Amino acid sequence: MRVLLIGFGPVGRAFAGLIEERRAMLRARYGLDLELAAIASSSAAWLRDPRAGSPGADALRGAASPAELVGRIEPWNGADALDSVDADVLVEATSGGGDSGEPAAGHVRAALSRRMHVVAASKGAFVWHYRELRDLARRSNVELRIGAATGAALPTIDTARYGLAGAEIERIEGILNGTSNYILTRMREGGTYADALRDAQGRGVAEADPRTDVEGTDTATKLVLLANALFDAGLTLADVPTTGITQLAPDDLARAVERGERIRLLGTLEGGTGAWRARVEPVPLGADHPLARVDGLEKGITYQTDTMARVTVIGGRSDPNGAAGALLRDIVNLASG
Numbered sequence: 001m002r003v004l005l006i007g008f009g010p011v012g013r014a015f016a017g018l019i020e021e022r023r024a025m026l027r028a029r030y031g032l033d034l035e036l037a038a039i040a041s042s043s044a045a046w047l048r049d050p051r052a053g054s055p056g057a058d059a060l061r062g063a064a065s066p067a068e069l070v071g072r073i074e075p076w077n078g079a080d081a082l083d084s085v086d087a088d089v090l091v092e093a094t095s096g097g098g099d100s101g102e103p104a105a106g107h108v109r110a111a112l113s114r115r116m117h118v119v120a121a122s123k124g125a126f127v128w129h130y131r132e133l134r135d136l137a138r139r140s141n142v143e144l145r146i147g148a149a150t151g152a153a154l155p156t157i158d159t160a161r162y163g164l165a166g167a168e169i170e171r172i173e174g175i176l177n178g179t180s181n182y183i184l185t186r187m188r189e190g191g192t193y194a195d196a197l198r199d200a201q202g203r204g205v206a207e208a209d210p211r212t213d214v215e216g217t218d219t220a221t222k223l224v225l226l227a228n229a230l231f232d233a234g235l236t237l238a239d240v241p242t243t244g245i246t247q248l249a250p251d252d253l254a255r256a257v258e259r260g261e262r263i264r265l266l267g268t269l270e271g272g273t274g275a276w277r278a279r280v281e282p283v284p285l286g287a288d289h290p291l292a293r294v295d296g297l298e299k300g301i302t303y304q305t306d307t308m309a310r311v312t313v314i315g316g317r318s319d320p321n322g323a324a325g326a327l328l329r330d331i332v333n334l335a336s337g
């Protein structure tokens, strides 16, 4: 299985290093021969040149650009690479695509049209065009997997599709953003929102511009992706009333603790077939709620089902290595059928 990787930021680099170092293990354990064929950023592409040997996992993790790797180098972006590289699967790891889903949507459309499987970490394309891209994948008889975009190392979609197969999912609740959960945890331990944010930024947990995380947009985005991927709900971000954590005061968290509760930024999806509704807001959870104990950078998701009752998954690494692991998980699972 030849892989074309588009996007060589922290996630792309971690993924490239991971599959390069796991080649023997993947062959032995899954009979999967996974070869990184090419990597494209916005202005440079690397193509494997057997005569140059492998760049090696450390070089792939450490390079600032594909142009620094040993192999053939071309001045290509993602679209150019899709036109020129023969591959079986596209790994889409470009930046956000928040306003329109581009350039990821164009990459995914081109790959699916060429009958390549797609495994994505970027979210924008699927917020805007999920139904169209899913239908295109079906017509092309290939797989589209977005688990790395929908909680990454926390297996959200896979838990629902495989672990809860045959059950009716009645409600989903999720702590889907590690950064805001970290800030809430720090505030509970004492300190204002501003103190906790500064601490998170100092540790590289929050970005310089943290709005997507702390205003709830990232959580709302993941809820929309889940609703559309699992239930074909046809939701958009405009359908999700969203309140973040920026207005919370230390007193709010302290009072919740006195009541034996924990305040969490919760994404909720409920309503059932044809009537799915989503919302994001800080919610006090009682000690008996499984997500009340999700602290720090951890995430968690609870499914309320009819036949299997309440099922919760907690944890998973919230960083580029976790996202790379999720991309690999999706490839292994699609290759295994």
Ligand SMILES: NC(=O)c1ccc[n+]([C@@H]2O[C@H](COP(=O)([O-])OP(=O)(O)OC[C@H]3O[C@@H](n4cnc5c(N)ncnc54)[C@H](OP(=O)(O)O)[C@@H]3O)[C@@H](O)[C@H]2O)c1
Pocket: 006, 007, 008, 009, 010, 011, 012, 040, 041, 042, 043, 044, 077, 078, 079, 093, 094, 095, 096, 097, 103, 121, 122, 123, 148, 149, 152, 318, 319, 320, 321, 323
């Ligand atoms: N960090 C996480 O833990 C995590 C978890 C799950 C999902 N994600 C998602 O994974 C994606 C990648 O994350 P990241 O932190 O690695 O992103 P990033 O630092 O923004 O890197 C994005 C990469 O995309 C490239 N790119 C932009 N436009 C392109 C184009 N037209 N053709 C080819 N390449 C293009 C950029 O190239 P240049 O450098 O040349 O501009 C860069 O290499 C994001 O969508 C993110 O939301 C991240």
